[in-house]
Ligand SMILES: CC(C)[C@H](C(=O)O)[C@@H](O)C(=O)O
């Protein structure tokens with residue numbers, strides 16, 4: 001009897017549908033021979049849906065998604081500056097609402113420089129680290145406000161909220177990840193010398209948990225210094241744990257140094273499984289290249305690998321990662337790299353999965 | 358009759374005294390033939406002073422410094438983890454107190470890739486931009502707090518405060534800088550899709566002032582995307598205006614791509630001159646290499662050039678910049694680069710200044 005996993009699929013806007021089509025192709029191919037079936041329910045959400053109906057995410061949408069075992073998301077967001085979207089913050093109303101409502105407190109973002117992939121760094125070295133970004137607190141909570149808007153006396157505040165509960169659980173998860181990796185190293189990134197209240201909570205939490213994980217080496221970097229090391233010596237990193245905003249910034253930079261946002265995958269994880277976890281490429285909807293088969297689906301496909309890992313399907317995950325690696329090597333050797341359509345990348349990875357072994 | 362400028366000199370901790378000694382050497386050499394005299398008053402402040410007296414910055418210190426026309430600062434901060442400094446936040450108590458008390462609302466941080474200087478980027482292109490970082494608001498205001506500290510119910514908040522007054526004046530300054538540069542381009546960096554209250558104020562302020570500066574081309578980047586461009590295409594930037602925290606992060610990254618923090622200079626400017634402006638290298642006190650003549654004084658020397666510019670001594674500033682450029686080229690050509698002492702770099706730049714023309 002085959003295990004059934006209910007998967008909510010949100011292709012979204014822009015290049016989202018194109019990359020998700022390839023991700024689903026790969027998911028189907030890699031699970032064909034496994035005793036598991038992903039039952040997919042498509043959800044039409046994003047800027048297009050908002051323009052049609054005026055809804056970003058209704059309570060019914062949310063309840064329906066929450067009844068699944070996982071979510072696969074492409075990208076959401078309309079054309080920047082579209083006046084019809086001026087008052088719709090799709091990112092906050094959809095993406096962040098899902099992360100917060102589904103309690104995705106671990107935002108897992110691995111960074112690997114795949115063989116053959118060019119880095120903008122002259123000497124990147126061995127890049128293989130994972131950022132564990134807190135996903136439900138920090139400056140992302142939306143606890144701010146404006147008074148006297150539009151006057152010379154306007155004040156706009158943003159509140160970063162950090163709780164012992166929220167910091168402890170993500171730091172504990174990060175220690176667990178670090179303990180399971182060969183180098184067993186955890187770097188806390190924050191700005192403790194300026195954000196003294198939040199910084200103190202993060203630092204004390206790391207110090208306290210370090211005692212429970214004596215095998216893990218712990219260090220600390222200010223976020224500004226961390227950006228320096230990401231370009232001057234990225235191989236110093238193994239596992240980074242950091243808050244929601246710093247994680248947002250560091251993971252885009254990490255993607256940039258390891259071959260670009262087209263390869264950066266992520267998982268928004270609710271480790272206890274009380275809510276479905278959500279897997280998505282780090283890139284956005286890129287409306288300028290949408291519908292042209294120009295998008296690289298690799299990040300979406302690697303997000304499928306993270307999802308497979310999440311469900312304990314480690315073999316299938318490893319096969320996807322191996323096929324992606326092989327495809328990336330083939331790309332560098334190709335005479336005309338960059339000339340492949342979105343679908344042809346997916347097809348090539350499926351072919352590698354099918355013909356292997 | 359010679360113009361007299363009262364200069365408060367704060368060598369500070371770690372490598373601060375070493376780099377300031379060279380900066381003062383260069384200042385003296387370049388002004389020797391000018392109708393200007395810098396009257397220097399040394400201030401003993403920083404971790405060393407705190408350990409001796411328990412004071413970080415007394416009201417008397419602050420009043421004495423404020424009575425000067427400018428401040429030249431090396432670096433402050435003791436050995437990380439020194440238990441005697443556990444409850445002294447020298448950065449907040451000294452550096453940030455000076456920036457806030459002296460109303461340094463423009464934190465000016467130019468980034469130039471000097472000829473011959475190696476970048477960690479394989480193809481950096483023409484890097485020549487300036488970050489204008491707001492210096493008196495944002496998450497740096499210290500308006501946060503902790504409740505139930507040390508318990509499982511601890512909550513630690515940080516408030517980012519943004520005012521129309523504070524944003525308008527720094528954005529206006531940035532437009533002025535952009536208007537005076539050949540490319541006349543201004544990029545606002547923020548995170549308007551998440552920090553919607555502060556982001557909206559920044560974006561509306563830029564939009565409003567754009568009408569007053571029609572010659573300036575304006576664009577916008579989210580802070581995460583900005584880090585990608587800083588490593589993939591830094592030559593796209595001309596002038597960046599951003600908040601205190603994003604500016605902190607972006608300028609360290611900018612320093613990294615343009616040859617390292619050893620070359621990054623800055624000015625903390627009070628444009629109206631109601632308070633003395635303060636000039637300092639972006640780097641920290643680096644206690645691990647202090648006292649060994651290993652620090653590169655170039656960033657401190659370039660900060661002197663920004664100071665000279667600030668006082669309208671544009672000729673002298675240009676001469677310092679030219680001497681630094683020549684020294685950097687000579688360094689690359691030297692058989693054993695990196696083997697020069699702190700003082701020998703200062704001496705070489707003084708020699709270039711003296712023998713020129
Ligand atoms: C779209 C945006 C709200 C989002 C974030 O800031 O988290 C994105 O940048 C990301 O990193 O997933």
Ligand SMILES: CC(C)[C@H](C(=O)O)[C@@H](O)C(=O)O
Pocket residue numbers: 193194224448449452453605639
């Ligand atoms: C030392 C620290 C408080 C300071 C800052 O965060 O502003 C430093 O990083 C800088 O950039 O000047």
